[in-house]
Amino acid sequence: MPETINKVMTAKEAVSRFVRDGDHLVIGNYTAGTCAALVFEVIRQERKGLTLYSQSGVFDVEVLVGGGCVDRLVSTYVYRAGGKEGGAAVERALKAGTLEMEDYTNFQYHARFVAGMHGFSFMQVLEGAMVTDLFEKRTFMGENKYKVISCPYTGKQILTVPAANPNVCIVHVQRADRSGNAQYWGALGSVASAALASKRIIVSCEEIVEHDIIQSSPHLTIIPGYRVDAVVEIPFGAHPTEVLGYYNLDRVMYALFFMSDMTGEGLKAWMDEWIYGCVDRPAYLDHYMAKQGAESLDAIRAKSYYSAPANYGTAFTSCWDNEGKERTMGVTLDEMEKIMEKKGLLYG
Amino acid sequence: MAKKYTLDELLIITAAREIKDGENVILGVGLPTIAGAMAKALHAPHATLMMESGIIDFEPLVPPNHVADSHSCRGFSYATDLFSTFTMTYRGYVDVCFLGVAQIDRFGNLNTTVIGDYYKPTMRLPGSGGAADFISYAKKTILTMRGGEFVEKLDYFTSPGYLNGGDSRDASGLFPKGSGPVMLLTTKGVFRFDNDTKELVLARVHPGVGIEDIRKDIPWDLKVAPDMSETDRPTDVEIDFIRRFAPTEVVGRKLMYELGIAYALNKAMARKK
Numbered sequence: 001m002p003e004t005i006n007k008v009m010t011a012k013e014a015v016s017r018f019v020r021d022g023d024h025l026v027i028g029n030y031t032a033g034t035c036a037a038l039v040f041e042v043i044r045q046e047r048k049g050l051t052l053y054s055q056s057g058v059f060d061v062e063v064l065v066g067g068g069c070v071d072r073l074v075s076t077y078v079y080r081a082g083g084k085e086g087g088a089a090v091e092r093a094l095k096a097g098t099l100e101m102e103d104y105t106n107f108q109y110h111a112r113f114v115a116g117m118h119g120f121s122f123m124q125v126l127e128g129a130m131v132t133d134l135f136e137k138r139t140f141m142g143e144n145k146y147k148v149i150s151c152p153y154t155g156k157q158i159l160t161v162p163a164a165n166p167n168v169c170i171v172h173v174q175r176a177d178r179s180g181n182a183q184y185w186g187a188l189g190s191v192a193s194a195a196l197a198s199k200r201i202i203v204s205c206e207e208i209v210e211h212d213i214i215q216s217s218p219h220l221t222i223i224p225g226y227r228v229d230a231v232v233e234i235p236f237g238a239h240p241t242e243v244l245g246y247y248n249l250d251r252v253m254y255a256l257f258f259m260s261d262m263t264g265e266g267l268k269a270w271m272d273e274w275i276y277g278c279v280d281r282p283a284y285l286d287h288y289m290a291k292q293g294a295e296s297l298d299a300i301r302a303k304s305y306y307s308a309p310a311n312y313g314t315a316f317t318s319c320w321d322n323e324g325k326e327r328t329m330g331v332t333l334d335e336m337e338k339i340m341e342k343k344g345l346l347y348g
Numbered sequence: 349m350a351k352k353y354t355l356d357e358l359l360i361i362t363a364a365r366e367i368k369d370g371e372n373v374i375l376g377v378g379l380p381t382i383a384g385a386m387a388k389a390l391h392a393p394h395a396t397l398m399m400e401s402g403i404i405d406f407e408p409l410v411p412p413n414h415v416a417d418s419h420s421c422r423g424f425s426y427a428t429d430l431f432s433t434f435t436m437t438y439r440g441y442v443d444v445c446f447l448g449v450a451q452i453d454r455f456g457n458l459n460t461t462v463i464g465d466y467y468k469p470t471m472r473l474p475g476s477g478g479a480a481d482f483i484s485y486a487k488k489t490i491l492t493m494r495g496g497e498f499v500e501k502l503d504y505f506t507s508p509g510y511l512n513g514g515d516s517r518d519a520s521g522l523f524p525k526g527s528g529p530v531m532l533l534t535t536k537g538v539f540r541f542d543n544d545t546k547e548l549v550l551a552r553v554h555p556g557v558g559i560e561d562i563r564k565d566i567p568w569d570l571k572v573a574p575d576m577s578e579t580d581r582p583t584d585v586e587i588d589f590i591r592r593f594a595p596t597e598v599v600g601r602k603l604m605y606e607l608g609i610a611y612a613l614n615k616a617m618a619r620k621k
Contacts, residue, residue: 031401056414
């Protein structure tokens with residue numbers, strides 16, 4: 001087997017090498033299984049001036065905005081709960097004028113990455129939104145938020161959005177090999193296109209597996225190794241969010257976060273404890289277990305429910321049968337060469 | 349004697365009854381997923397339940413935490429992406445979707461984005477998510493409003509209902525003919541839309557609610573259906589299903605947090621001993 005390039009590194013090294021100030025950064029995960037450990041590392045390394053893309057910007061966006069990393073946000077859905085008494089980092093930043101946000105629908109947002117992953121400059125989206133304020137009200141994207149064109153085939157007016165090609169995607173998956181072939185299953189959302197549209201890709205995973213595992217289940221691979229810059233193995237790398245087949249959402253931890261997030265001071269205290277106060281994910285997990293008990297992690301650990309294996313087998317894996325004869329012609333390699341010589345087919 | 353029920357149970361069960369057997373249903377988080385689970389378990393076994401994250405044809409075992417919650421079921425039939433879930437809606441394969449509402453106008457147009465000025469928000473709400481595209485292309489949309497408001501003019505127009513009423517939605521040429529919201533469920537009653545004017549019409553009031561209680565929330569002269577009556581009461585079978593399937597939703601977020609945090613603290617105390 002050819003030797004594969006080893007892209008395995010720590011979260012610290014990956015973020016320090018591949019995430020830069022002023023980048024357009026996309027959170028690859030959609031709602032489930034946020035790449036929490038990578039997000040925390042971006043915050044600890046104090047990246048500034050990011051244009052952040054998150055399909056459904058809840059936990060990830062709240063801490064990145066709270067950490068002062070984000071100038072501009074492209075999203076479809078931000079966190080808000082708690083009614084009039086509630087609050088959120090995005091709302092506070094919008095009110096303070098430190099954050100600009102561009103609103104899209106879920107489909108439009110994903111369409112920007114579908115265009116981006118395929119190298120197209122725009123994508124047709126669903127025309128109903130033309131009557132709404134999503135179309136009318138624009139912030140930093142201005143006239144490039146949407147454009148209406150005439151379909152060259154039907155003449156119908158078509159709503160379009162521009163391609164998105166962020167500088168870097170950070171994404172958490174179930175498993176990957178050392179060269180970056182990343183396997184993800186569950187709610188597919190926009191995970192693959194967010195990664196593939198991006199110029200650089202950092203993959204974190206619950207576990208690194210041998211290449212054989214990937215090769216026998218290519219239908220689970222959403223990002224091919226050749227596109228990936230860094231692979232980081234981080235067990236519980238999405239906690240307090242969930243990873244299918246590994247662990248469930250930690251509802252208590254999640255609820256405590258959102259209660260803290262109601263005020264700026266509350267969020268700061270939470271981040272001081274869980275992000276700045278923990279040098280990496282193992283330190284975070286140690287702190288968690290000291291505080292909540294190891295049994296809290298055990299309680300959310302997944303019980304196995306394996307996918308039925310897909311049979312990638314074939315009738316044979318060599319042109320030569322057990323007797324060394326070629327399967328179609330019934331001759332050995334030696335015999336074949338003799339025949340070619342005899343027929344005058346060989347030169348030199 | 350028939351079982352007593354909570355307001356949330358009444359809302360979930362009323363919504364669930366709108367799902368018919370064999371329909372393709374897009375479920376949002378909270379009330380709709382529980383309604384979908386109930387419908388599938390009790391009266392619509394051939395409904396195909398879908399979530400916009402691309403989880404298609406699932407059988408919920410616990411209430412999903414969000415629309416990408418593949419942990420709420422044990423596998424599912426079709427794993428596609430978000431893009432394709434919306435294009436299947438665009439092509440007419442989705443019968444019913446459910447949307448939550450923060451502001452609604454007379455013709456069922458919705459705001460879920462902001463209270464106050466978009467550029468200087470008083471309150472920043474979640475945004476569109478899937479709402480604007482689903483209500484545009486699903487055959488029918490069921491709206492739920494708990495804590496929202498009726499307004500003459502939306503602070504922000506997130507999702508299209510019947511636009512200016514009458515035939516304006518169909519006449520725009522942007523939407524499938526006959527599509528749009530069919531029902532609004534609030535904490536006080538059930539509204540439908542007039543066939544011709546497409547204005548909200550009060551169709552049912554929940555037990556103990558007077559029409560005047562509802563009128564005072566509505567800044568226009570509310571039309572009331574000629575056959576207006578009390579919301580149909582849930583059956584014991586429906587109530588039992590909801591309590592077993594979604595106990596935390598039944599008690600409500602506040603009480604769930606109260607009990608949940610007390611339980612977590614007790615466990616922590618027991619560990620220290």
